[in-house]
Amino acid sequence: MAEINQNEEPVIEIKDLYKSFGDLHVLQGVNLKVDKGENVVVLGRSGTGKSVLIKIIAGLLKQDSGVCNVLGREVAELNQKELTDIRLKIGFSFQNSALYDSMTVRENLEFPLVRHVKNLSKAEINEQVEYVLDAVGLLQTINQVPSELSGGQRKRIGIARTLILKPEIMLYDEPTAGLDPITCLEINQLINEVKEKYHTSSIIITHDLTCARETGDRIAMLLDGKFLRQGTFEEVFATDEERIKSFYDYNFIQ
Numbered sequence: 378m379a380e381i382n383q384n385e386e387p388v389i390e391i392k393d394l395y396k397s398f399g400d401l402h403v404l405q406g407v408n409l410k411v412d413k414g415e416n417v418v419v420l421g422r423s424g425t426g427k428s429v430l431i432k433i434i435a436g437l438l439k440q441d442s443g444v445c446n447v448l449g450r451e452v453a454e455l456n457q458k459e460l461t462d463i464r465l466k467i468g469f470s471f472q473n474s475a476l477y478d479s480m481t482v483r484e485n486l487e488f489p490l491v492r493h494v495k496n497l498s499k500a501e502i503n504e505q506v507e508y509v510l511d512a513v514g515l516l517q518t519i520n521q522v523p524s525e526l527s528g529g530q531r532k533r534i535g536i537a538r539t540l541i542l543k544p545e546i547m548l549y550d551e552p553t554a555g556l557d558p559i560t561c562l563e564i565n566q567l568i569n570e571v572k573e574k575y576h577t578s579s580i581i582i583t584h585d586l587t588c589a590r591e592t593g594d595r596i597a598m599l600l601d602g603k604f605l606r607q608g609t610f611e612e613v614f615a616t617d618e619e620r621i622k623s624f625y626d627y628n629f630i631q
């Protein structure tokens with residue numbers, strides 16, 4: 378496991394964050410810290426505000442109050458150019474993988490490089506595409522199109538496409554949703570490998586407790602608009618709080 382350096386500034390630091398939509402009070406005093414090299418899992422039922430939190434971190438939504446500091450900058454105060462620069466350091470792995478169906482895997486991976494990294498030679502682009510495909514174990518799919526791949530493979534290519542820009546932070550939104558149990562385990566393993574190989578710090582949003590246990594250095598449980606419990610997997614679930622117990626029981630019974 379990569380060493381977590383708690384002496385450095387946190388990569389993400391959120392303090393007393395509030396966000397409402399009209400009368401719907403979604404985030405009500407969220408506090409969260411992600412240290413360099415750490416995988417933090419955010420658990421919570423549907424509609425508790427996990428995506429809203431990620432969107433605030435990425436500058437896609439603004440909080441009503443509180444602090445959201447990413448890589449040393451308060452996101453809400455960044456101008457458009459600064460926001461674009463910081464977003465290039467954040468890799469998003471979306472639920473639907475967001476690949477271009479008409480492009481081959483190679484072309485899907487070349488696209489962000491050509492767009493965001495100037496003056497790369499064809500040979501350098503090839504080398505980086507092949508390196509990242511190898512890192513996710515799918516070099517053999519380089520000339521295929523997404524429709525020829527399984528859901529798990531598409532997920533891996535989506536992660537590769539994010540990694541090619543060498544992000545410092547990875548945000549995984551439901552990385553194992555809709556995948557069979559074996560493929561889920563492979564994705565969990567990949568998330569851990571990404572941390573080792575790319576030295577990323579990550580937030581992983583999931584309902585999947587196996588994913589949480591396998592990938593999370595720390596688990597943060599979102600309930601009533603705040604993180605009621607944070608700690609290791611075992612610490613978070615060692616409680617008599619009925620809703621946390623039932624979240625655990627319900628998820629592991631399925």
Ligand SMILES: Nc1ncnc2c1ncn2[C@@H]1O[C@H](COP(=O)(O)OP(=O)(O)OP(=O)(O)O)[C@@H](O)[C@H]1O
Pocket residue numbers: 398401403421422423424425426427428429430
């Ligand atoms: N832009 C918006 N305008 C109004 N309401 C919103 C907006 N974005 C989110 N919400 C509401 O905020 C609440 C939290 O949404 P969010 O998408 O963060 O939930 P979630 O925890 O990610 O759920 P899931 O696990 O189902 O993805 C929901 O009730 C949602 O309808």
